[in-house]
Amino acid sequence: MKEVLITSGTSFEGYEIVDYGTYKFTQTILNSNFLKDLGTSIADIATDRRDVYQEKIDEILNETIKNFKEMVGESNYNAVVGFTTGVEVYTNNVTAVVASGTLVSITPVYKSEFEKSNFIRKELYVRNYYDLLVPRASKVVLVSEGKGTKVSVWFNNYNNDDILALKAELQFTNIYGDNITLPDVDFTFDKTNLNLLKSDFVECKLPDRYIKLISSAKVYIKKYVKSSGVYEIDADSIGIEMSESKFRALKVKKGIDAVANYKSDGLVWTCNCGHVNEGGSEECTICGRKQDDMKNSITFNYEPMVEEMKTKEYVIEIKDVLMKYIKDIDASLRMQLLEIMESGINYEKTRGSMKDSVIEKVENLFLGL
Known part of the structure; x- marks a missing residue:
């Protein structure tokens, strides 16, 4: 069934009414015995019984609204304005729950690209990594609504460690080849012990419009915190030299943390995560990928x-x-x-x-x- 929007008002934000239909109503008749039990007033009924009656009325009200939406869904209209609900008392102690409103057709209001341009979002795969069993920065997400820029970094957490916080330096390169660095950015996480950690967004001193010019990102991890203590990374990161199209294709095919193609000379083999393993190892000591799963069935040396x-x-x-x-x-x-x-x-x-x-x-x- 098509989606039906309902409001007690006269309009919908972000939509315009293009056609007005007729005023419609639906009703659900209440059982007469049910009403006799109510007596003169719900307030006179014992508390426990009053709760039961209230639940019953709410149930009937929800059913009436559902029936009303289904009726609108079968019409040529997709919304209702002036929507109301209530209880009507008829003769012979017949009472009904009623839902009513005017049927209308609405369509989203056109918004030009200029009006949308205040919101910017860019996602960049990280162009460096550490060949260690530590959090691996895989993606940087930058967003702006015209009032400052926020940044989030996604980390592969191979050990499912309880990473509480992480300090890193972010380096961005724009389409002109210029670099801009954000030092000592502190990232926290809403959820830990996950294989993929997405940090909370952090405000950063990066001009809004600069986001569109950024072409690549690197993340240099300084420290990270677990419940067992604070850990520093005493190693240089490895840069990734690969065309952007090939890099993206690798990520899509082999996983967000992939930085290298599998290869083997019999003595050692390189995992998609970039770690070089001994030839006899069945799985990678860093990411846990199995060598057999990465082997290419192609035998030709291209x-x-x-x-x-x-x-x-x-x-x-x-x-x-x-x-x-x-x-x-x-x-x-x-x-x-x-x-x-x-x-x-x-x-x-x-x-x-x-x-x-x-x-x-x-x-x-x-x-x-």
Whole structure:
């Protein structure tokens, strides 16, 4: 059933009335024996019985309102103004609970983008991490309603520790390559012992309009507090060198904390969380991911082919490189690779060089992104 809005007033905030319908009412007749029990006044009834009668009346009132909404839902209207409820006494001790109002059609009031522009929200994946079993900053959320900026950081909490607070330095880079740093920001958490901790929003000295210019974020953790004490991180963070599109694809495919693609040389293997584990380890000692779950079923070593592709200028030349290797490539990928090449060749006719885009798509295909 469609949603029906109801008000005792004459209008709805954020909506305009585009059509007025008729005045309607519904009623629920009360059992006559029920009314006889009431006597002259509810106030004269013992307290325990009065509560029972009140509950009964409330139940009937809610049922009447529900019936009224269903009636409106079956009409061509989607709202009611001047809505009222009450008890009507008819002859022969017949009493009814009545709901009434005027049916109207409403539509949301158009709000221009200019009017909406005072609210800004930006989410950024964090571009650095610590290769330690500590809270991992994964995402920064910035919001503003035109009256100052607030920031929240999401942390992966691999041990489900009771993290109470955390002090960090935030570094933002804008689209011009300029940096701005927020030192010693204290974050607290409404809920702890969760695998993903979302900090409370904190006011920060960041200009409202600067949010739109920010292109990346890094979080340097100074200290964090658990019920067992205060802990400092005595290690350098590791920066993430990966294109934005590939980085986002990795997050979507492998999890919000993912910072690297799985790889193994038999002696050691790199987990999606970035930690390098011994070859015999079945699961990562940092995040707990299982190696078997990350292994790619693709057997072809694509890296030499991609390196050769990077020496070419145009997609038609990149396709020639692909054709040299295609007989060794897993059959399940051949058609997709050829489609990438044909699409790149066609776009290159009108948009100029598509080399970087095509090579990135080839890499993502082999990486399972």
